Amino acid sequence: MIRKLLTYFTFPIIFVWLLVVSYNSSKRKPDSAMELLTDPSWLYDWPKWLDIPLMKWINDGFKVFNEKYGIYFEVINDFLLGAILSLKKFLIVLPWPVVIALVVAIVFFSSGRKLGTTVFVGICTFFIGFLHPKFWDKAIETTSIMIIGILICIIIGIPLGIAMARNNKLRNAILPVLDLMQTIPSFCYLIPGIMLFGLGAVPAIIATVIYAVPPLVRLTDLGITLVDTEVIEAAEAFGASKRQKLLGVQLPLALPNIMQGINQCTMMALAMVVIASMIGTRGLGDEVLLGLQQLNVGKATEAGLAIVLLAIVLDRITQAYGKKIQDRNQPPK
């Protein structure tokens, strides 16, 4: 009973409190509160004092946060930067035919030895450099940022998805956060990213993770929830522990969905990498931006095509692997 009353009253109380706070903190409030009664003009135009000082709170909070915890972000920054640089150096040092051969080999085995897909992806990879030689290094730069970003997505996303599938309360708490992450414009978190990590690849990775992790979390959760209840019951009836159930039954059966999530994650990460070029991330997006600034349609299109080719390569690799698992789970009759 008391709980019910509390829920009825908390929201109005918080709302009134916010009104009072905004009135008190406003610089443009009327001289006295009595004026509101005598002069009703504030009813026609949105009054200037009726304004939550959210901007000020966030800026102040962020400043304190940055001063206090900046040191930790520097550690993260150094670590991520190190990871990207070493991956990039490794890929750039390799002769380009070797890289193409490597990609072809990966596709061949992950797709379950499908020749058509393999040849197609090989040609796409070749065409990235073929479009313009400098795209090759740029594409590798972009790919290294993405690989690190996707790895972080997997490390965060899959366990989170599993936890959500196990716990309904957690799911209800996380879902709105995922919605927020997907709808909030990327520039909003690019700015704090720059302030915490400086310009360059690291804020791009952070932005990529924020933008690309929700589909992976959702699809992991969905994949596990969709596993046939009777199959789960069968595992339970044989005395499988939670761990045995998860590793032996739920995850393998959710894998096609999880792979779809990783595929979505990859595509979104690629979209983000282009936007991130605006905060000084080098790579293919950087070329598009340059073309835009110089009104060079050809240049922008060339770079855009290169991005599409890269997208195709990455998409085929992740899709083919997911398809292979799905075929194993549901063999043709």
Next chain:
Amino acid sequence: MSKIEINNIYKIFGPNPQQIMPMVKDGASKEQVMEETGHTVGLDNVSLSIEEGEIFVCMGLSGSGKSTLIRHINRLIDPTAGEVLVNNVDVCSLDEKEILEFRKKTMSMVFQRFGLFPHKTIIENVAYGLEIQEVPEDQRHEIAQGQIKAVGLEGFEHQYPAQLSGGMQQRVGLARALATNPEILLMDEAFSALDPLIRSEMQNQLVELQAKLKKTIVFITHDLDESLKLGDHIGILNGGRLVQVGKPEDIILNPADDYVKAFVKDVNRSKVLRARTIMTKLDKFDKSSVNPSSTYKYDEDTYIEDIVPKVLKDRSTIEVIDKEGMTTGFITSDELSVALTKTK
């Protein structure tokens, strides 16, 4: 001591089951509870005892609570009130570790839609229970191979479940359940998803296996013919309540209420009733009218479908004998006509 004893089990589904308990205990019906509180009564004061080595069939229509009941035995579902004793141990008192151990060692389950693992091969599926028990791989595959042979699926070991037909899949389910050598086998509508021919074949296979293995089997079905064919005892559930428990003959001859009557109305009685049940006892039978030349001897466990032609064809009398060959009673066309008449 019974193998499985279920005492006054209640199960209520909904947000606040404990609050609804007094109402259900006072005898409110399933519909009443649903209407007034939005809770579903799954089981309403069910008590049963199941003996070692028998097939106990639990029968009822959809929503009668039979699947809920079977899941209480291995505690896939926790009861709202009441206790379930297996080997005299209260299943509900076991903690998380003990319950896993109990499920591994004591019982296994066969499912309506088979519940096979689509990502595992047949042999891996059959060996799953042993895998959970951490039996080394070569050993568990050896045992699984034996079970696959027992259900007649040799040659399919390395296929995936989706490549098999329904009947074959359920054989895998059966083999998987038997591979851990459990004391108790729970079968949840195990043959309901199969077509009639395959179903009857599977029923025969189960009867054959049971003759060898002598497990305690709890079998759930909505098919009366199936329950009469398999069951040593039958329990009939309606709306979460246990309406009648008894031997197949009891159910046919003395249905407890209209619900059971409606069930047994269309049963082929000659396939269920045995000579022993319908005969007139030796001491009450007037032997003078019997013509010895047209008297045939039949074992008391014979189904009367085997007797009917003899009696009808040449008006003969059946002498019913027990295992030792002693005459225990007689059957003539009079007994037959009474036994085969439908209850109104």
